[in-house]
Amino acid sequence: MSNIATYTAAFVDAFRVDETQVADLAYQSIEQWDSLGHMQLMSDLEERFEIEMDIDDITDFSSFSKGKEILGKYGVAFDA
Amino acid sequence: MKTIKAVWEKRNLGLDVLEVELEAEDQPQEVSQWLAAVEDADYISVKVPVALMPLITAIEEIGYRFREMLSTVDVVNLPVLDGVMARYERHMSSARATPEQMQEIFACIRAGMFKTDRFSLDPMFSSDQAANRYCGWISDEVARGAELMCIDFKGKFVGFFLTRAGDNKRFHSLLAGIFPPFQHMGLGYFINYMAYAHCFAQGAKSVTTTFSSNNLGACSIHNIINTRLTSQCYVFSKHLKRVEEFHV
Incomplete structure (x- = not known):
């Protein structure tokens, strides 16, 4: 599975949304992405990519697109 | 039925507020008659324990609107x-x-x-x-x-x-x-x-x-x-x- 597919699947699983919706997601843009949804997503991403994010990155993780940028710092590459 | 004149709300809201708490033994008709007769309040809130449908119906019929459910844990x-x-x-x-x-x-x-x-x-x-x-x-x-x-x-x-x-x-x-x-x-x-x-x-x-x-x-x-x-x-x-x- 590609990194983008893994990344997308984490959002789909955490928020129970269709994968066509994830690209526009941002924190609190849907009810499911509240503080608990955020914890679940962060934990799931750390597990899927075998990384441990810094707390500043966890709190900055404010959207689907911002998250890709943050994961890049941990060596997770998303091909264009 | 418990009634509280929420005098502190005069400071907060600028209104005379009455808070009513209904109980299982309250009679729907008596409650609605009592509430309909209140004249010295600008705003009345009524709390009803869940599932007491006759009481809920009685206060809905005199114009009370549902606002929220409060859960205490x-x-x-x-x-x-x-x-x-x-x-x-x-x-x-x-x-x-x-x-x-x-x-x-x-x-x-x-x-x-x-x-x-x-x-x-x-x-x-x-x-x-x-x-x-x-x-x-x-x-x-x-x-x-x-x-x-x-x-x-x-x-x-x-x-x-x-x-x-x-x-x-x-x-x-x-x-x-x-x-x-x-x-x-x-x-x-x-x-x-x-x-x-x-x-x-x-x-x-x-x-x-x-x-x-x-x-x-x-x-x-x-x-x-x-x-x-x-x-x-x-x-x-x-x-x-x-x-x-x-x-x-």
Whole structure:
């Protein structure tokens, strides 16, 4: 599975949304992405990519697109 | 049926407010007749324990509108944090609010940080009235001995909570909030957690809190932590004063 597919699947699983919706997601843009949804997503991403994010990155993780940028710092590459 | 003349709401809302709490033994017809005869109130709220359908029907028939369901729970253990949650918690602390910090909290409340209570959601009330209720309530509780605590996250004052010690080591978590600039950081869970941690650190056996069905965040948090549901009630209300006279 590609990194983008893994990344997308984490959002789909955490928020129970269709994968066509994830690209526009941002924190609190849907009810499911509240503080608990955020914890679940962060934990799931750390597990899927075998990384441990810094707390500043966890709190900055404010959207689907911002998250890709943050994961890049941990060596997770998303091909264009 | 219990009735309370909420005199403090005259200061907060500029209105004469009557609070009514119905009980299982109340008779629907007597309740509706009594409520219909009230003349010395501008606004009446009525709390009805869940599932008492004849009472609910009776007050609906005289114009009372459903506003929210309030759930009261006892938190009996501090939730165990692991993984990401534990990492957040390591950067958080709380301390008693200074008078200056209390004013900062009031300024944020007046700027509209709370949006899910039935006064903020009611277009018949202004945002100033809704904010006045919170500020007045906090002031009253602090004057009665409640603790207003500031929450620090990585050196920043991100929010607050208000707790009160009760009898037999039963504490109450009254209110908690995150300031708007920090509401996108996943801190919502911890605002509640910090309040419970503070109470248990002071020897609480349990911490009671009440949240509204309009506050999905609070409902979600209390669904996943170890709580005991102790009561639920529906809240109805009716405005008796004309709309144009309302806003203060």
